[in-house]
Amino acid sequence: MIPHKTIDRLCSYRRILFRWHLRGKERFHSYELAQEAGITAAQVRRDLMSLKNIGTPRNGYATASIITELGAILEGAEDQKAVLVGAGKLGKAILSYFAGRRPNIRIVAAFDSDPTKVGSVLAACPCLPLTDLDETVRRHGALVAILTVPGSAAQEIATALVGAGIRAIINFSPAKLKVPEGIYIDDIDFSIALEKAVYFGRTLKDGTGIAPSSGPATPISEGSMHGALTKRILCIDDDLDVIESYRAILEQTGYEVAVALDGESGLEEARSHKPDLIILDVMMKDATEGFHIAYALRADAALREVPILMLTAISSEWNMKFDKDQDGAYLPVDAFVDKPVAPDTLLATVKRLLGLPREQINIMGSPQS
Amino acid sequence: MIPHKTIDRLCSYRRILFRWHLRGKERFHSYELAQEAGITAAQVRRDLMSLKNIGTPRNGYATASIITELGAILEGAEDQKAVLVGAGKLGKAILSYFAGRRPNIRIVAAFDSDPTKVGSVLAACPCLPLTDLDETVRRHGALVAILTVPGSAAQEIATALVGAGIRAIINFSPAKLKVPEGIYIDDIDFSIALEKAVYFGRTLKDGTGIAPSSGPATPISEGSMHGALTKRILCIDDDLDVIESYRAILEQTGYEVAVALDGESGLEEARSHKPDLIILDVMMKDATEGFHIAYALRADAALREVPILMLTAISSEWNMKFDKDQDGAYLPVDAFVDKPVAPDTLLATVKRLLGLPREQINIMGSPQS
DNA sequence: TAGATTGTTAATCGATTAACAATC
DNA sequence: TAGATTGTTAATCGATTAACAATC
Numbered sequence: 001m002i003p004h005k006t007i008d009r010l011c012s013y014r015r016i017l018f019r020w021h022l023r024g025k026e027r028f029h030s031y032e033l034a035q036e037a038g039i040t041a042a043q044v045r046r047d048l049m050s051l052k053n054i055g056t057p058r059n060g061y062a063t064a065s066i067i068t069e070l071g072a073i074l075e076g077a078e079d080q081k082a083v084l085v086g087a088g089k090l091g092k093a094i095l096s097y098f099a100g101r102r103p104n105i106r107i108v109a110a111f112d113s114d115p116t117k118v119g120s121v122l123a124a125c126p127c128l129p130l131t132d133l134d135e136t137v138r139r140h141g142a143l144v145a146i147l148t149v150p151g152s153a154a155q156e157i158a159t160a161l162v163g164a165g166i167r168a169i170i171n172f173s174p175a176k177l178k179v180p181e182g183i184y185i186d187d188i189d190f191s192i193a194l195e196k197a198v199y200f201g202r203t204l205k206d207g208t209g210i211a212p213s214s215g216p217a218t219p220i221s222e223g224s225m226h227g228a229l230t231k232r233i234l235c236i237d238d239d240l241d242v243i244e245s246y247r248a249i250l251e252q253t254g255y256e257v258a259v260a261l262d263g264e265s266g267l268e269e270a271r272s273h274k275p276d277l278i279i280l281d282v283m284m285k286d287a288t289e290g291f292h293i294a295y296a297l298r299a300d301a302a303l304r305e306v307p308i309l310m311l312t313a314i315s316s317e318w319n320m321k322f323d324k325d326q327d328g329a330y331l332p333v334d335a336f337v338d339k340p341v342a343p344d345t346l347l348a349t350v351k352r353l354l355g356l357p358r359e360q361i362n363i364m365g366s367p368q369s
Numbered sequence: 370m371i372p373h374k375t376i377d378r379l380c381s382y383r384r385i386l387f388r389w390h391l392r393g394k395e396r397f398h399s400y401e402l403a404q405e406a407g408i409t410a411a412q413v414r415r416d417l418m419s420l421k422n423i424g425t426p427r428n429g430y431a432t433a434s435i436i437t438e439l440g441a442i443l444e445g446a447e448d449q450k451a452v453l454v455g456a457g458k459l460g461k462a463i464l465s466y467f468a469g470r471r472p473n474i475r476i477v478a479a480f481d482s483d484p485t486k487v488g489s490v491l492a493a494c495p496c497l498p499l500t501d502l503d504e505t506v507r508r509h510g511a512l513v514a515i516l517t518v519p520g521s522a523a524q525e526i527a528t529a530l531v532g533a534g535i536r537a538i539i540n541f542s543p544a545k546l547k548v549p550e551g552i553y554i555d556d557i558d559f560s561i562a563l564e565k566a567v568y569f570g571r572t573l574k575d576g577t578g579i580a581p582s583s584g585p586a587t588p589i590s591e592g593s594m595h596g597a598l599t600k601r602i603l604c605i606d607d608d609l610d611v612i613e614s615y616r617a618i619l620e621q622t623g624y625e626v627a628v629a630l631d632g633e634s635g636l637e638e639a640r641s642h643k644p645d646l647i648i649l650d651v652m653m654k655d656a657t658e659g660f661h662i663a664y665a666l667r668a669d670a671a672l673r674e675v676p677i678l679m680l681t682a683i684s685s686e687w688n689m690k691f692d693k694d695q696d697g698a699y700l701p702v703d704a705f706v707d708k709p710v711a712p713d714t715l716l717a718t719v720k721r722l723l724g725l726p727r728e729q730i731n732i733m734g735s736p737q738s
Numbered sequence: 739t740a741g742a743t744t745g746t747t748a749a750t751c752g753a754t755t756a757a758c759a760a761t762c
Numbered sequence: 763t764a765g766a767t768t769g770t771t772a773a774t775c776g777a778t779t780a781a782c783a784a785t786c
């Protein structure tokens with residue numbers, strides 16, 4: 001049985017490693033992961049002892065196999081299901097935060113006592129009356145519940161959840177839940193978080209040598225809308241069906257469309273007939289090919305300022321989604337669109353990118369660290 | 370310097386004690402607080418050593434003075450100001466969660482890069498452009514920031530915040546922030562919380578003797594709307610101005626109004642001329658008088674079924690608000706309304722309560738534990 | 739090989755619990 | 763007074779870090 005805090009860190013490791021994997025980093029050392037996670041290398045090595053797979057003294061750890069093992073430990077074999085109770089502002093915010101983010105961990109239903117909310121669909125998740133709670137939880141075999149109800153209702157609902165088979169509760173209410181031995185409770189209490197922050201903000205000793213670069217934050221500018229037609233668009237994707245569907249949509253709208261079924265020929269095609277826009281699949285034959293092509297395109301002086309629209313999808317290997325916010329920041333591309341993509345979305349994004357002034361093309365990526 | 374986890378517990382203690390204080394519990398023992406907080410009595414005593422005030426072996430601790438001391442430690446003397454960056458769904462949910470809840474800790478501004486959000490007012494908090502961040506933080510002397518932006522923007526904004534003088538950040542983004550020594554960061558990461566819950570939900574050993582009372586949760590029923598006039602309403606409040614303003618509002622609408630300036634005479638008046646509704650101030654000369662009156666009314670067979678509307682306000686002593694959800698559950702009253710109360714709200718609530726069928730009157734309170 | 743890095747054990751650190759004399 | 767409960771110190775527990783032989 002792995003201790004609580006170790007699990008915490010294993011989750012962080014997995015996220016970091018997934019990002020590294022996307023960026024093509026195939027091996028890593030304990031000190032690298034330690035630095036990224038903000039802890040010591042000894043801690044990392046000790047934590048990784050929880051898993052079977054070993055590193056080797058000279059070569060360190062293999063990113064991919066560690067991610068696989070972490071996935072096995074943290075998520076197990078089957079899909080995991082969760083429910084949410086309390087579809088207020090916070091509940092809705094959490095639903096939309098998770099929507100589609102972790103396909104392996106799915107919030108199958110939301111519950112609320114308010115009859116005006118029941119029946120609606122929030123972030124792809126049906127809102128049901130509390131009377132359905134027991135039956136729904138049992139039917140799905142959900143083990144996890146997210147509790148976003150007022151403190152006064154929390155205990156009653158927690159008891160019902162446990163009775164229905166829930167084994168872990170993330171409790172956002174201020175109530176201290178009483179549950180049987182063996183049920184996991186994670187209290188996330190905003191009031192206490194704020195009070196703690198106030199305390200430490202006041203108290204922590206005036207940092208020896210605080211000299212952070214000041215300067216106001218510059219908001220990320222949204223490209224302004226222009227319009228232009230009869231442009232040439234190059235689609236690079238290894239799935240022929242996908243290519244053909246995009247071609248149909250784009251040609252119908254009056255664009256000229258070129259296609260390539262792999263990165264190599266895509267690059268070649270781009271060099272011989274410079275397109276006005278490139279649509280690039282992020283996950284081709286290996287998980288990072290799309291990224292390499294993006295870098296190669298930016299390295300070519302002639303193609304540097306061609307906007308790139310990157311198509312993102314779920315990695316079937318670990319059921320983790322490419323995180324535009326987190327991972328996209330490093331990539332020299334101008335827009336991300338999720339697959340499968342709705343024709344409207346595709347056209348709107350294409351139109352926007354074609355209108356982008358050249359100085360707003362993202363040539364370097366904007367690494368955050 | 371008090372350690373991290375101790376501060377955590379001190380915050381919980383304060384909340385529990387405030388609730389006890391409202392319920393008239395003037396003294397307590399370490400084992401009582403321990404049980405309520407779910408820890409050991411030794412832990413409680415050790416934690417309370419952080420404060421000057423002492424308990425006495427025979428009488429235990431004085432609730433009020435401990436709350437005062439905790440407030441002094443946790444919040445300090447002056448008001449504390451915080452800002453929020455990222456007015457998305459989560460940011461808005463958090464804003465409305467905190468709105469008015471802790472008058473001593475105020476979120477003075479929200480920031481967002483989206484020009485369509487800037488200029489609006491969210492939960493009594495103006496939304497400003499990111500370009501105003503530095504100046505606003507400095508002007509208010511805010512020490513705490515709540516960060517609810519995407520991971521890709523988090524580091525940049527954190528740096529700007531620290532540059533502007535922020536000393537503590539509650540970070541809801543998945544990014545691991547790099548900040549100078551001495552800055553407090555609290556990471557609240559929903560993805561990791563969910564993964565942890567999934568892990569422990571799957572893993573924790575099948576609880577020895579799980580036999581929680583099953584039974585579906587019964588949603589709290591909302592009183593149905595009826596209508597009735599020429600009813601007699603008794604107002605009990607020690608503030609003459611307040612009484613007169615309510616009287617004006619209610620009489621104008623056609624109700625008959627009786628008044629009483631303290632609990633004692635209120636009870637007497639209720640007994641001599643049975644009203645159809647009682648409006649009761651929760652905080653009169655001592656902080657719990659309103660509560661005692663409520664219990665006394667329910668103890669009187671003749672008055673038991675008269676609905677009670679309780680007026681709530683902020684406790685000036687500790688700047689904590691009476692928490693309807695948490696504390697109200699114990700009280701045998703039928704509605705709570707915050708002071709100062711808008712005429713419309715007052716009338717609507719009065720109308721609803723007067724229409725309440727007798728079997729829905731809350732005679733006993735509904736304790737949650 | 740020599741140097742670097744691992745897995746793992748031992749030492750340290752911090753936090754919780756137990757114990758108990760002081761005392762109301 | 764006698765019993766119960768405190769404040770506080772010592773013992774225990776758990777988690778982190780350091781150290782180092784094994785080894786790629």
